[in-house]
Every structure is written in structure tokens, then in C-alpha cells.
Amino acid sequence: MQNPSRFLNWLQHPALLTLICSLLVLPGCGEEEIDVYEAPHAAVAPNATAHDPQDGQDHSGHNHGPEAQQATTSQKLSFTLPQGWQQTEPGNMVLHRFVTPSQANLAITAFPGDVGGTIANVNRWRGQLGLPTETDAQVTAALKPDKLGKQEAHRIDLANDSKRLVVTFGMINGKTWFFKLTGTSDQIEKALPAFGTFLTSVNWQ
Amino acid sequence: MKKTLKKFASLRITVVVLIAGMMLVLAGTLAQSQMPIREAQKIYFQSFVVWMPLDNGMTIPVLLGGYTIGLIMLANLTCAYLTTYKWKLKRSGILIMHAGIVMLLVGQLFTDVFSVESQMVLNHGDAKNYSEAIFDFELVIIDPSGEKSDTVYSIPRSKLTTGNIIDDSRMPVKVSIMEFLPNANLTMGVNTIPTQGFGKQVKALPAPLVQGDDRRNASCVYVDLIHKDKSLGRWLLSTAFIKSDTVDIDGKTYEIQLRHRRYMLPMTIQLQEFEHKRFTGTNTPAAFSSRIRLIDTAQNEDRSFTISMNQPLRYAGKTFYQAGFANDDKTTILQVVRNPAAALPYIACILVTLGMGYHFITHFIKFRQQQTKRDTQVQA
Numbered sequence: 001m002q003n004p005s006r007f008l009n010w011l012q013h014p015a016l017l018t019l020i021c022s023l024l025v026l027p028g029c030g031e032e033e034i035d036v037y038e039a040p041h042a043a044v045a046p047n048a049t050a051h052d053p054q055d056g057q058d059h060s061g062h063n064h065g066p067e068a069q070q071a072t073t074s075q076k077l078s079f080t081l082p083q084g085w086q087q088t089e090p091g092n093m094v095l096h097r098f099v100t101p102s103q104a105n106l107a108i109t110a111f112p113g114d115v116g117g118t119i120a121n122v123n124r125w126r127g128q129l130g131l132p133t134e135t136d137a138q139v140t141a142a143l144k145p146d147k148l149g150k151q152e153a154h155r156i157d158l159a160n161d162s163k164r165l166v167v168t169f170g171m172i173n174g175k176t177w178f179f180k181l182t183g184t185s186d187q188i189e190k191a192l193p194a195f196g197t198f199l200t201s202v203n204w205q
Numbered sequence: 206m207k208k209t210l211k212k213f214a215s216l217r218i219t220v221v222v223l224i225a226g227m228m229l230v231l232a233g234t235l236a237q238s239q240m241p242i243r244e245a246q247k248i249y250f251q252s253f254v255v256w257m258p259l260d261n262g263m264t265i266p267v268l269l270g271g272y273t274i275g276l277i278m279l280a281n282l283t284c285a286y287l288t289t290y291k292w293k294l295k296r297s298g299i300l301i302m303h304a305g306i307v308m309l310l311v312g313q314l315f316t317d318v319f320s321v322e323s324q325m326v327l328n329h330g331d332a333k334n335y336s337e338a339i340f341d342f343e344l345v346i347i348d349p350s351g352e353k354s355d356t357v358y359s360i361p362r363s364k365l366t367t368g369n370i371i372d373d374s375r376m377p378v379k380v381s382i383m384e385f386l387p388n389a390n391l392t393m394g395v396n397t398i399p400t401q402g403f404g405k406q407v408k409a410l411p412a413p414l415v416q417g418d419d420r421r422n423a424s425c426v427y428v429d430l431i432h433k434d435k436s437l438g439r440w441l442l443s444t445a446f447i448k449s450d451t452v453d454i455d456g457k458t459y460e461i462q463l464r465h466r467r468y469m470l471p472m473t474i475q476l477q478e479f480e481h482k483r484f485t486g487t488n489t490p491a492a493f494s495s496r497i498r499l500i501d502t503a504q505n506e507d508r509s510f511t512i513s514m515n516q517p518l519r520y521a522g523k524t525f526y527q528a529g530f531a532n533d534d535k536t537t538i539l540q541v542v543r544n545p546a547a548a549l550p551y552i553a554c555i556l557v558t559l560g561m562g563y564h565f566i567t568h569f570i571k572f573r574q575q576q577t578k579r580d581t582q583v584q585a
Binding site for chain 1: 326328332333334335347351353354355356357358359360361362363364371373375376390391392412415421423445447467469473531532533535536
């Protein structure tokens, strides 16, 4: 490399151009297209045994029991149903629907995110009962702390004429879960003790 | 041309860009306390200019973004080599060091463009053979008739724009995007736009986008499915819907759904156990780890691994990190990263170290030789 400037004379223009062009083209590399693929079902052999090479132990006799035998879906909700409550057909957005002995209805739904925020949701429920919307401060003051199993949640209790609505809701695993009890004031009043017990029993496995 | 290149090779530019880089890192780091990390990264580091919104609705440029700084650094260094660098063996340490720095810059750009991050949320006992994008989603038409697998026709988010007609010969139907709502408030009620599916019972009111690592938008799309130039009906689909809808095409039932984008894995991963250790007497996490079972029938693999905070699992070109947990310690969240440029920063650091080492040693030897010569002269 005795005379570098002569060697580089021919290199400098194309090299710079190539570098600049490659960098400009790069952002376009992520163009997405329609994809068609085969998606095999998740495979878990029922009683097969697996061992951890990192733990230094022999797991050849390790039986993982029933939990290893089934593939379950995320955010499986478990609960203890109070006496006399009947489960009815839920629907697409409603995960579970129940009718209490007093004929109040309980619908359990879950949506990603905060679904527009607490204030907007409470005012939407107020609208459903024919009540006027309230300010942020009024809504916040009306909220009471509650629990969904061990998870922190809020409860709102709204009534207009004979209609009443009690919703306990909270953010769990990135989703807002709503436990909405609707009916007449009398139906709700009778269902509330069992509703409280029901909420303490819920659990996300 | 050479004059222009020399101007670009100026050391002043290097100093200014380095200062701009330091200011950007400081501003970007401070911004992460005010906004989600992802947003801060996008605004400060994955941009050409950092814009600041004003109260009157206007935005003004305040800093050079990460891409601009990286490009100027690259151009500055390249110009310096093309115009002023003396190509000698004793200076090759600097050359190697700079090659490492260039590799670091280019590697970061490759990572931004080509790396894919997704998550795997597994409850105790769950088994999955896919990971899901956190923010990206897809419209899928699924043919579930296969014995061992489903045929999935996946339309990416970028194609879901209002008015777009998706016509692909591989798909069983044409999909006309009537309207796309990036976020919507969903309420139960009669919706007259869809003629098919669950969406007939749901009202979707457009809502502003929400941002944040733990907040999700309920995206919705109205679609018209067209087969043999005839409309099969209109559907409202949403990422908030739990179940998929169905559509009959030529006597065959397909599923249709708007869902978080899935990345299929060549293996199945099952959560066997999640362990969350806390410091004694407190709720402060000390460590958490997931014991998972990996089944890859093609490779004849069936064994368990423990993924913990600093011990990711690397398999099939992907890295599985322990990212979080939820649901009273019954759910684990694994971050799945596919980064083809993952090795570049390591190689770059090795090159910089070698270059610095070589440069230091050659200078040290030269210094010692001069010192010995001087001492000899003094003694003489």
C-alpha cells in the first residue's frame, strides 16, 4: 500500500455510494406480505419424561401428573359457584354468565388494556341506567376498593329507579376483567352476599 | 469531490456528533421515566430527528435522532479513511478499532430492522408452539380441516387499511377492508354494519390509541369477504373478541379472526413450574425462574430447561428470556427474541479490544525503544 491516495481514488465514489444506498434501502427490508403456512397443533406427549441437563439430578422417575397431560389456554379462570347459581350460555365477548336465585344476572368479561379507562366505563354504565355522566372526581369518589380473588380491584354500585348495577373490575395480566351484576334493586340486594363470596373464590390459574 | 469528502472527514464533526450522542443518551434515558421504554426508544433512538410537541399543537425539532447520529458518524469515519488515513501496518490497530465501531453501528441498525421480539405467556401446564407479538396483529383465515395441522392465511397489519382489497390467489376468498379502527371502545348492542358473526351484537366506537407496555388497544376491522365476485357477508372482527368467527366457502368451514400476530416455533414449550423467590420477610423479588419442557419431534428433543433472569434458553435461532410473571406466580412471561445480528456487538467489542491492545502495545514498544536509545546516548 505504497500510494494509498491513488489506490483509493477509484474506490471512494462507488464505496460511498454503495454505503449510502445500502443504508437508505435497509428500512424498506421489512415489507410484509401475506403469509400462508401450516400450523401444527402443540404436541405434548402425555406421559413422556423430560430431564433438565442443568440441574444435575436424575429425573427419570419424575411423573408430572395430570398437569403435564393437557395443554390449557391462557388466563383460565377458576371459581366456586355459590349455591343456587346457574350457569347459562355465555356468548363471544362474555366468558361466563350466571343467573342468581334472585334472578340477577352476572356477566364476566375480559378485554385487553383498560377499555377506554375507568371514568369512560363508569359513565357508560351510568348511561345504561339512564343516569347523567359524572366528572372524573365524582366517579373516582364513587369507586370502592374490592378484590378479585387475591388481586386488587374496584367496585362501582349504581342505581336508578328500580334498576341497579354492581361491577367489580380490575386489571389482571394486561386485561381488564369485569364482573357485572345487573338486575332490579331487590334482585341485586339479595344476590350481593353470594356475589362477595364468589369474588373471593375467583382465581387465574 | 475530494474537498467535500475532506470537509466531511473533519474532527470537529466527530466531536460535535459525539456530544450530540451524549445529549441524546441523557435525554432518552430521562424520557424513559416519563413514558414507556418502547416509546422512548422509538422517539429518541430509532428516529432521524427528535420532535417536541408544543402546547399550540405544533412540533419542533430539538435533537438529532439516533439514526442521524449513527449515519453522520459512519460517514465521518468513512470519509476520514478515504482522505486522510495513512495506510501503514503500525496504524492497523486504529483500523481494527474503527472497524469494530462501524460494526457496532451497522449491527445496531440491522438489529432495529431485522430483529423480532415477541412474548410467550404460559400458565402452569400450558403448552404452546408459537409466540405472540405484543403490539402487532394479523387477520387470519384458518382452514382447520387438516388432521395434524391448520392451514393459516395470515394478512399482516400493514395491509389492513380502509379501502384496501386483498386479493391473493393462495387465499380462498378476497378480503375487502371496509374500515379499520386502530382502537375502539366496545359495548354490547345492535350493530347493523356486519351481516355475519358475533360482531352484529357489538358496537365499536373509535377511541384514541393508548400507549404503554401494559396497555392494549382493542383494534377492530370491518371486512367484506368476496368469493367468485359475490359477497359472502360483512364481519366485524376485533382483537378483543375471544373466539373466532366462521365462514362457509364452497361447503368448507373456515375460521376468521383478528388476533395478535403469531410466530410459529418448530417446537412446543410447556411450563412445568414457575419459581419466584423473595428476600426473606419481604415481597421484594430475589429471583424468578421457569422450568419448561421443550419438545421438538423433528430433532428428537424432549427435555427440561430452567430459564432464569440471566440464563436464557437459546434454541432454533431464538432466545427465550425470563421477562416477567403474573397471576399470583402461576403465569410466566417469556420474551422471545430472534435477532440475526445478535453476534455483531460481541464481534465488534472483540475487534475494538484487539485494536486498542495492538495500538497500545506497538506504541509502548516504540516508547521503550526510544527510551533505551536515549539512556544509551546519555550513558555514552
